[in-house]
Amino acid sequence: METNCYQPNGQPPISCTDKPITAQIQIDGTSAAEYPPPRRLRTDEISQVVNDFRIAAKNAIEAVADEIGAEKVGIRLSPYADYNDSGDSNPEALGLYMAESLNKYGILYCHVIEPRMVTQFEKHETICSLLPMRKAFKGTFIVAGGYNREEGNVVIASGSADLVAFGRLFLANPDLPWRFEINAKLNKYDRNSFYTHDPVVGYTDYPFLEPDT
Numbered sequence: 749m750e751t752n753c754y755q756p757n758g759q760p761p762i763s764c765t766d767k768p769i770t771a772q773i774q775i776d777g778t779s780a781a782e783y784p785p786p787r788r789l790r791t792d793e794i795s796q797v798v799n800d801f802r803i804a805a806k807n808a809i810e811a812v813a814d815e816i817g818a819e820k821v822g823i824r825l826s827p828y829a830d831y832n833d834s835g836d837s838n839p840e841a842l843g844l845y846m847a848e849s850l851n852k853y854g855i856l857y858c859h860v861i862e863p864r865m866v867t868q869f870e871k872h873e874t875i876c877s878l879l880p881m882r883k884a885f886k887g888t889f890i891v892a893g894g895y896n897r898e899e900g901n902v903v904i905a906s907g908s909a910d911l912v913a914f915g916r917l918f919l920a921n922p923d924l925p926w927r928f929e930i931n932a933k934l935n936k937y938d939r940n941s942f943y944t945h946d947p948v949v950g951y952t953d954y955p956f957l958e959p960d961t
């Protein structure tokens with residue numbers, strides 16, 4: 749939580765530290781974002797907060813699975829992400845625990861961001877791997893984060909994932925499956941229009957391939 753506006757009576761957000769988020773640059777790399785200093789939780793308050801989040805996530809999974817059937821439910825996890833200084837101290841154990849725990853709900857898929865995407869949209873070298881989660885989860889295992897056509901084919905062929913999800917490439921190429929099929933050139937994505945409020949620019953204006961390409 750990084751701003752006061754979501755807090756009761758506009759009080760400071762809570763954290764395990766009293767330091768504000770250090771990442772000061774917006775996702776488009778341009779304007780600086782400002783975050784207020786949080787209220788540092790007392791040690792005895794932290795376990796309650798962690799438990800609240802745990803129960804909220806569990807409730808959400810159970811409620812949606814009850815309503816529409818677990819076979820129609822998927823989940824996306826980013827145990828390795830460190831966005832806004834919110835990295836976990838042991839993401840490997842966290843991810844594995846989640847993969848194992850989710851098995852009992854029989855949900856359709858578990859979709860996980862690659863450990864190399866520690867920061868959003870930049871690949872980092874890492875020795876961490878999603879393989880333990882892949883092996884533990886009994887449903888369809890989807891990976892995402894920094895893949896292109898070639899790398900996607902490699903991860904599927906190696907059995908390390910059942911499916912690959914593409915974010916930025918799909919955003920910039922509305923006909924991405926077809927382009928992959930015929931190995932066509934891809935449109936380049938424009939970071940400046942990520943998360944834009946504009947209803948058209950950046951989301952629906954990337955061109956389709958010409959039919960005779």
Ligand SMILES: Cc1cc2nc3c(=O)[nH]c(=O)nc-3n(C[C@H](O)[C@H](O)[C@H](O)COP(=O)(O)O)c2cc1C
Binds near residue numbers: 869941
């Ligand atoms: C404009 C934009 C919006 C995104 N919104 C979300 C989101 O709401 N939730 C989420 O988990 N990931 C979101 N992502 C991240 C992507 O789902 C994906 O994990 C990320 O782009 C890395 O995959 P890629 O290398 O294929 O782009 C977003 C990405 C972009 C470019």
